[in-house]
Amino acid sequence: MNAVENNIKKKFGARVRTLRTEKGWSQEDFAFECGLHRTYIGAVERGERNVSLENIKKIADTFKIDIAELFRS
Template structure:
């Protein structure tokens, strides 16, 4: 079975962001990225860089490996 890692990762980020109570705009500010970029990542349209993955994990207060628990 083929999977789409970008979509799975994006769904995971959206799930964790919402659980943390952040809007996309608030989360983008906390990560230091543009709000539209958060949407692009959450829809699985782009792969974030390793630096951005680190920023996402830090903004959520979780380990990078937890982002990939999908």
């Protein structure tokens, strides 16, 4: 696992955490809305998950933003 790959997971996780906390959602609320497990969301936010397209789409839809927005720094 090189630094770049690790970085994208951390960067994505930090972005999800920022957007979630801006909305005032707990990980539990957010996970429920996404249809994903709370522990999975926690791992995503810590940069520990190599998230797939379909889950990226679920996360973006829950935030009601398009996927490109999720990757805007």
